[in-house]
Amino acid sequence: MDATDRAAAELLDAQDPLAGFRDRFVVAEPDLIYLDGNSLGRLGHAARQRLAEAVTEEWGRGLVRSWPEWMRRPAQVGDLLAEHLLGARPGEVLVADSTTVNLYKLAAAALDARPGRRVVVTDDDNFPTDRYVLEGLAAQRGLELRMLRTDPVEGVRADQVAEVLDERVALVSLSHVAYRSGALADMAAISALARAAGALTLWDECHAVGAVPVALDADGADLAVGCTYKYLNAGPGAPAFLYVRAELQPHLRQPIWGWFGQRDQFAMGSRYDPAPDLRRFATGSPPILGVALVEEGAKVLAEAGIGQLYAKAQALTGLLVELADRWLAPLGLTLASPRDPARRGAHVTLAHPDALRISRALIEQAGVVPDFRTPDRLRLGPAPVATRFVDVWDAMDRLRRLVHSGAHEHAPLEPSGVEPETTP
C-alpha cells in the first residue's frame, strides 16, 4: 500500500504488537500529536499512581522510617535499567544526580585514571552539556580537547575516531545517539578502538536508552550516563543514571566526595573512605520520588521489550522519512538524519531555513508538537511506546499543509508562551 494513503498507517497500527501501550499513558488532548517524546516523555498512569502512593504512604505515613527501603532504591532501579535497557550487569548502574553532574564525575574519574595522557576526544555535534563539561575539565587540568568535526547528518564514524587516537588520549566521550540528527554511533567499534589505544570511553545514552537496544557490557563501553525524562518517561528533570563497568569500579574515584559514597556511611567517620563498588559514584541524598518515577518508567519499557520498541521506532521513523521524501522535500524540508534505519535512533530531523517558525506554527496552528534545534532543524521524535503510525501520518500531513500554505511565515520569532527553543 502507498504510504501516502492514510489507510497504510491505519494498517500498521492494527498490526502493531505494542498498540495497547498507548493506553498506559495520560493523553490529555487526543487531537494533539506529540512528537517530542525524545525531549520529555509522557506521564504514565502507573507512574502517577506510584508517585501518589510514595508521597502519601512512604513519605507522609512512613516518614524517616522509610529510609532503610529508600536507601536501596537507586541501586535497585539501576539494576532494572541495566537488565532491560542497558545491557549491563547488576551493580553497574546507579540512579543519581543529573546527566551533567554524572558526566563530570565519570569524566574526571577517567582522567584521573589516565594521568599521563593529556587529550580528551569528543565531537563537535555532541550535546552541548557534554562538550561544555569536557571543555571545563580540560581547561581546569590543562588538557587538550580534541574535537572531531562530525557530519551533522551521518554522525560520528569509527574511522574518524581511529584517526585521532594515540597514546596521548585519556578519554573518548561521545553520544550513542546524536541529539540532533539521531545518528547512531558504532559503540562496539569505537570502544574497541579506544581500548586498544589505552583510552577509556564515556557514552552519553540520553537519546538511546529506551529507544534502541543498548549493550554496554557486550559493546565494551567503560563508562556511560543518561537521562530518564525522555524515552523513560520519568518526568521533567527526573534523576539521571550512571554506568561504570564492574571491573573498573575499584580503580576509579570520582571527585565529589559525598557521604552517600562513603563505605560506612552512618559511622560518619572522620575521613572519606569510598565504598569499594558502584556506591562510590554516589554523592548526596538521592531524589527518592524521582527514583520511583524512573522505576515505573523502566517497568513499562521492560514489559514492552526493547527489541519490539526498537522495531517499532524503525517502522515509525521509516514512515516519517518516506512521507518526508514524498511530501516535504518538494517544499524545501530535507532529511537531516541517516537514511538507513540501522544507523539512527528513534527520532528524525528535517532541515529548513525557517525551521523555528515552522516549529512554532506547528504547535500553535496545527496541534503538532515537534522540537526546534539550532540552526535550522525540525526534530521529530515519535516515541514508540505511545505513538501511533497514524500520528506520524497526520503530523506529516499537517506539516505539509502548513508549509504549503505559508502560514508559518507569520509565526513570531520572539519568545511566546510556547517557545520551542527553550525546551531542554
Place this chain on the structure above:
Amino acid sequence: MDATDRAAAELLDAQDPLAGFRDRFVVAEPDLIYLDGNSLGRLGHAARQRLAEAVTEEWGRGLVRSWPEWMRRPAQVGDLLAEHLLGARPGEVLVADSTTVNLYKLAAAALDARPGRRVVVTDDDNFPTDRYVLEGLAAQRGLELRMLRTDPVEGVRADQVAEVLDERVALVSLSHVAYRSGALADMAAISALARAAGALTLWDECHAVGAVPVALDADGADLAVGCTYKYLNAGPGAPAFLYVRAELQPHLRQPIWGWFGQRDQFAMGSRYDPAPDLRRFATGSPPILGVALVEEGAKVLAEAGIGQLYAKAQALTGLLVELADRWLAPLGLTLASPRDPARRGAHVTLAHPDALRISRALIEQAGVVPDFRTPDRLRLGPAPVATRFVDVWDAMDRLRRLVHSGAHEHAPLEPSGVEPETTP
C-alpha cells in the same frame, strides 16, 4: 506552672500562635510523636495537592510546552527562600542539585578565586559530607585541610576560627547549626573575621533554614548551601539550594560547566560561556517536581514567619531541656546541646551510652521517632511548624518510662525494618 505537669504543655499549646499550622500537614498516625523533622519534614497537604497538579497538568497535559515556565522556577523559588528564610536579595539563591554537589561547586569556585592560598578551614564536628567534600578538594589540589577541634556540645566558636586564620586561608566552611548538637555558630562574627583575613566563607544552612532566622547578606556570608527536606518539608531527597553573594557572582566560576549555566543556553554554541549572574552556578536539568515541593514548603514557613517559628522552637527545646534535666539526667541521659537557647537551633541532643538501643526502642515500643547519631547521641528535633508542646512532653514522658523500665536493653542492634542509623 511546673513543667513536669502536662497541663503546663497544654497551656503553651493553647497560647501558641502557630498551633493551627499542624493542620497543614498529613498526620497519618496521631499517636506517633515525630521528633525527626530535622531529618525529614512532614508532608504538607498543599504540597501533596501541588505535586498532583504539577504532575497531571504541567507534565501530563502541558508536556514540553511547560518548559518556558519551568525554566524560571529554580530562580523564582530561590528568591522565595531568599526573602523569607535566608535574608538574601533576589538573584542570590538558586534551587539546584543536592547539598553535596552544591558544596563541591561553591567550595571549588571559592578555591579558584583565592589561587595563592593553600588552606581550607572546617571543623571536626561538621557534617560528614561537608568534611568529605572539602577533604576531596584539598587532596585533589594539594591543599591543607585545617580541621578545628570543636567542642561537640557547644560547637565552633569565633575565637577558635580567629586563631587559625592567616593569609594562607582561602576558605572557611562551617555549618550554621551543628547537625548533632544543634549549636548555633556566630555567622556574623566568623564571616567578618574571615573577610578581614581575605578568606571566603561557605555556610551549610541545612539545619538552620526554616529553624532559625538566617541573615546571609547582613551577616556577611559569601556562599551558602542547604537542603530542603528537613524544616522546609519538601520531601525525601528534594533539591537543595545555593547562595552566592551578588557582588561575588561575576568573579566566581564553578567547575561543572553544564548547559544550564550557559549564557545563551539554547543557541547550543560551540564554547562554554557562563551566564554573568547566579545562573552560572546551575548545571543540568532542574528537578521540576522537586522544585514545586520546595516552593510549597517555603510558602507555609513564610506564612508562619521565621520569627515566630524560631520563638516556638526555642520554647519547644526549652521545655525539652527542662524535662530532660528533671526526668532524664537522673537516668543517665545528659544534655549534649547548648543550654542557652540563643546558642542553639531547633533540635536538642542527649547523650547516653546506650543511645542506639534507646532510639530503636523509642520507635518500636514507645511510638516516638527520634534520631540516633554516633557515637552515643539521641537527637530530638521538634519542628516548630508541626509539633505541639504536648508532643514534647509526652515524648519525654515515654522516654523516661522506657529508660526507667530498662526495656530498651533488649532492643536489637542489628539492622531491622526501622534502622534509625540509616537515616540521612
